[in-house]
Every structure is written in C-alpha cells, then in structure tokens.
C-alpha cells in the first residue's frame with residue numbers, strides 16, 4: 001500500500017483536475033469538441049490500467065479521457081487534440097470522442113455505442129495468435145457503459161470471446177444511465193453478471209468503485225489470463241457520473257436523477273478517500289505535480305499550430 | 320435565417336391561411352401531435368424520445384399527451400428495434416422510429432434493406448410496412464467522423480424505400496404528415512443545424528407530397544439544386560450572385576426518392592446550367608443520380624446538353640478540427656463562385672464574395 005496509494009491518487013487526481021479544467025475553459029471555445037467527462041468515475045479507469053503493461057491494450061467509448069490518461073496516453077497530445085491542433089494525438093481529426101495513442105496501448109475510441117467491443121475481441125484474437133510465436137501473452141481490456149451491453153454486438157462478442165477463450169477482460173462501467181434514461185427503463189433484469197456467467201465466463205461485480213478492489217480484481221484476472229493464455233473475464237463496476245452526459249455542466253437541476261444517490265457517491269469519492277490516506281507533504285507534492293502537468297499540456301496545445309489545409313486529404317487511404 | 324424563411328414563404332400557395340412563425344423542431348412536433356391525434360395507430364419511439372430534452376424539442380410534451388404506450392424510449396438496440404418497428408407496421412400500426420444521428424442507422428441496415436424495403440414486394444402485397452424512420456445529420460462543434468454522416472444515397476439506392484430531407488419548417492411538417500400517412504417505409508432526414516430555423520407554417524394539418532420538388536427562388540441564369548442544410552448555403556450563394564447581377568434559380572428536391580426530375584429538368588432547360596450541391600459525398604451520391612437523369616432526359620429530347628457541376632463533402636472522413644471542417648463543406652461563397660464560373664465562363668476574372676454571416680453555424684455551441 002505504501003507506494004500504491006500515492007500512485008493511484010496521482011492518476012485519479014490528474015484525470016479529475018484535467019477534466020474539471022476542461023469544464024472551466026469550455027466556454028472559451030478553445031475546445032470545440034463534445035466532451036463526455038468521467039468526473040466521479042475515475043477509480044475505474046485507474047484501477048483497470050494501473051496493473052496493465054505498456055503493451056497491453058485498453059479500448060473504450062467516447063467517454064475515453066480517463067482510460068487514455070490512466071493507460072499512459074500522452075497528455076500533451078491529448079490536450080492538443082481537444083484544441084483541434086496538428087500535434088494532437090490524431091492531428092486534430094479525432095477530437096474528444098476518438099482519442100487514440102497506440103504507442104501507449106490506447107486503442108482508438110468510437111462514438112458509436114458498442115462498436116469497440118468486438119474490435120477489442122479481434123485485438124485479443126491477434127494477441128492469442130501472437131503469443132504462440134512469442135510466448136508472451138498480452139491482454140486487452142474492453143471498457144463500455146451499461147448502455148453498451150444492450151447492443152447485439154455485445155452478446156455476439158461475449159459468446160465468441162468465451163468460445164475462443166480470448167485473452168481479454170470486459171469491464172462494464174455501470175453508471176445506471178444512458179444519456180438521461182435510467183437502467184430500469186432499459187434492462188428487463190439487472191442480473192448482468194449472471195447473464196454473462198451462462199457463457200461460462202468468470203465474473204466479478206464491484207459495487208462501491210473501491211479503487212484498490214478494482215485494481216486487485218484486474219491484476220489477478222490479468223495474471224490468470226497471462227499464465228493460462230485463456231480468458232475472458234468479466235467485471236461489472238458500479239459508478240456514478242457527476243456531470244451531464246456530454247458537456248461541462250452539473251445537470252442535477254434537470255431532475256432526472258436521484259440526489260441522495262449522488263450524495264452517497266460523493267461521500268464515497270475515491271480521490272478524497274486516498275487523499276485522506278496520504279500525509280500532507282505527499283498530497284501537496286502530488287497536487288503540484290498534477291497542476292504542472294496540466295499547465296504544461298495546455299501551453300503545448302495553445303502553441304501547437306492548426307493543421308494545414310492539405311491535412312484534410314491525408315490518411316484517407318493507407319500507403 | 321430570415322432569408323430562408325422569406326423565400327419559402329413566398330413560394331407557398333397563397334391560399335394556405337392561418338400561418339404561424341415557428342421553428343423546424345416545433346413544426347415536427349406539430350406534425351406528430353396532429354397525426355397522433357388523428358390516428359390512434361401512430362406511435363413514436365426510439366432512444367431519448369421521452370427524456371427532458373425531447374430530440375431537440377421535437378417530441379416534448381408528447382408523453383404527457385399520448386402516454387407511454389405511444390411515446391417511449393428504448394434500450395440501445397437499434398437493429399432489433401428496427402425489426403420491432405417493422406413488425407408493428409406489418410400488423411397495421413404506424414411507428415415513427417427516431418435516431419439522434421444518421422450514423423447510428425448503419426446498425427439498422429439489415430432490417431431496413433432486407434426486410435422493410437422488400438416485404439411488400441417479396442410477400443406479393445400480403446403485408447405493408449408503413450414506417451417512418453426519423454434521423455438527424457450532425458455537423459460542427461467537433462461532431463467528427465461518426466456524428467456527421469449524410470447517408471441518404473444508401474437508402475435512395477434501395478427499391479421500396481422512400482427518402483425525404485426537408486430543409487425548412489413548412490416542408491418538415493408537411494412531409495412528416497405525408498410520410499406518416501404513406502404505406503411505405505420512409506427515411507425522414509433532418510439536420511442538426513436546421514432545428515432552430517424559423518418558417519411560416521400552416522396551423523392546420525397538410526401534406527407536402529413525397530416526390531415533388533420546390534422552386535424556392537426563381538431565376539434565369541443557373542439552376543442550383545441543393546439538398547438538406549445545403550439549401551441554406553445555396554440561398555446565401557444566391558444573394559451573392561444577385562449582387563453581381565446573376566440570377567440563380569434555387570430548387571430543393573425535398574424528396575430524394577421518389578425524385579421530381581420534371582421540375583429540375585424544366586429549370587435546366589431554361590437556364591442551361593445545372594449546379595448540384597449535396598449535403599453529402601459526391602461518389603454514387605444523390606448528385607450523381609440527379610445529374611445522370613438530367614442528361615438522360617435531355618438526350619431523350621435531343622436537347623443540347625447543359626453545363627453541369629457538382630459540389631459536396633470533401634472525399635474524406637469529416638475531421639473535427641474547425642479549420643479542416645470548414646474545408647470539408649461547401650458554403651455560400653464557394654457555391655457562388657462555382658455558379659459564377661459556370662455563368663461567366665472559365666476565363667472570367669476571379670471574383671470573391673464577401674464573408675457570410677452564417678448564424679446557424681456560428682451560433683451553434685455544441686456539444687449536441
């Protein structure tokens with residue numbers, strides 16, 4: 001725990017502060033991109049990515065800032081991407097919803113719900129092939145929301161991954177909302193893990209977003225898959241989205257969610273919790289480091305040029 | 320915006336009385352309200368239709384008025400929900416299935432193309448599929464590659480589907496009513512930047528027939544056929560052209576399939592010049608279709624072929640960053656310059672129209 005708490009605290013704080021900074025500057029129009037913020041949900045991304053290797057992959061949805069940062073995606077390139085600049089992780093062509101950093105194991109995100117789930121399985125299939133040649137089993141973690149599990153391709157992928165014992169971990173970030181529609185209006189029953197078990201898949205349900213628990217669960221799942229070459233493993237993590245579905249604002253005034261639930265989740269905030277576990281010196285030092293990193297990324301983004309007109313036509317086809 | 324409104328208003332029949340000035344989304348809501356009141360078999364469903372944002376306001380108040388049996392949200396299961404809509408339509412109901420982006424309709428393609436479009440024919444008339452699929456083209460504020468696609472030509476390609484893309488409040492209401500009453504699957508295409516545009520709309524119920532184009536502004540020097548949001552850009556281009564004495568006739572096909580070629584060809588016979596501005600890519604697009612049919616019809620009549628040109632999206636994925644996105648779309652100025660070249664010839668001296676005020680684009684602050 002000695003090193004772990006400051007490490008996890010720093011990653012979660014970086015995500016939180018960066019996203020709140022985006023919310024703060026959103027009105028300036030520097031970020032002309034629809035932002036789906038993960039404020040309140042950071043412990044999942046950090047718990048997932050912390051035990052992964054650099055050459056493991058994480059795949060996510062449009063709500064992808066948190067996993068991008070947690071997996072070690074380049075912060076400067078992320079900020080420049082949000083600013084639409086040429087030094088962004090996708091040269092300004094992707095924006096917030098499609099962050100990508102293959103060199104750090106961040107698979108490109110998709111804004112069409114569910115689409116990345118089978119693609120993660122394809123990456124896992126390739127890793128299974130690769131392991132036969134290299135003797136080293138890498139893994140993929142596929143992250144999606146509760147809404148993502150409603151698409152047909154989710155079940156089709158679960159079946160295939162179980163059939164072929166793919167080296168992957170599925171993580172459902174269950175914030176009980178799809179835009180504004182609560183889970184009760186979308187799911188016939190909430191027995192998601194039970195449904196997945198019927199495919200012969202090992203499942204874990206974590207209902208308090210405890211960052212250590214998530215980290216430990218992923219860590220042992222990853223180890224098991226690496227040792228045997230066989231997966232998949234499924235993890236459902238309960239969480240709560242503090243801000244609106246897309247955009248910088250708190251929308252609790254819109255009256256579509258339960259304020260008591262919000263209060264419970266705020267009390268359970270993993271960033272506060274870990275802050276309380278650190279001595280003041282460590283805490284201050286981490287806060288300063290995080291602030292500096294964000295400032296540095298912002299300056300980089302501001303100074304980066306916009307892409308030149310010819311860039312419109314690059315990468316339409318691979319050469 | 321008012322430019323658009325006026326030109327539509329002047330092109331309306333004078334006998335349509337009792338108009339009110341409302342926005343595109345309100346015109347749609349009025350259509351749903353009136354049709355659901357008229358016909359108890361009409362129901363409206365799809366992701367987010369019942370939340371407090373109500374699909375840009377177009378479905379607000381409908382749950383309260385018609386109840387949750389007739390207005391309901393769904394799980395994120397577009398493929399299956401399309402099948403459900405088709406089944407209900409076969410059973411005699413008139414579903415309106417709603418998608419907040421056209422991009423998501425790619426998940427419905429199998430059901431729409433293999434079932435909805437074919438059932439009436441394949442089962443030799445034993446069933447009908449009176450289904451409306453509403454969908455929205457996105458643009459701007461970093462919508463990017465997967466929230467900005469305009470895929471109308473995919474649907475135009477399929478026998479059995481009808482495709483409409485009204486560009487103003489009046490036609491949105493009338494077309495929606497016609498689409499709901501039609502006994503075929505109709506793909507109803509809206510545009511994110513059109514919802515707040517205002518227009519004079521009859522308070523009563525009326526149909527804008529599917530398959531009839533509208534001459535928005537008459538002109539004599541060049542015919543500009545524009546689709547969906549590009550109608551607004553074409554009207555801006557017309558103003559620029561007007562300022563240098565070029566008279567452009569602006570035609571909105573409204574209905575992309577069936578396509579009213581007679582109106583277009585009659586106009587081109589007069590102007591001898593056809594510029595098509597699609598709100599989409601050009602290859603195998605609506606513009607290709609309009610152009611080929613124009614030439615076929617001219618040839619049939621042994622007329623001298625007209626001058627022709629097309630404009631549309633750059634042949635790339637839509638980038639999010641503003642400077643590249645600006646290059647991706649035609650605009651009032653680029654359209655005006657193209658029309659100017661067609662009228663004055665290639666050797667005419669270069670002309671640069673002044674910068675436009677593009678309220679619906681400039682004012683759009685996202686995110687969605």
Ligand SMILES: Cc1ncc(C[n+]2csc(CCOP(=O)(O)OP(=O)(O)O)c2C)c(N)n1
Pocket residue numbers: 063111112113114144145146147148149175177178179245366395397419423426
């Ligand atoms: C296929 C598809 N349908 C609909 C949408 C519109 N949409 C965007 S996010 C969203 C809700 C998704 O909820 P969930 O998967 O739980 O993820 P969360 O946003 O809560 O992280 C919807 C319906 C979409 N992007 N893609």
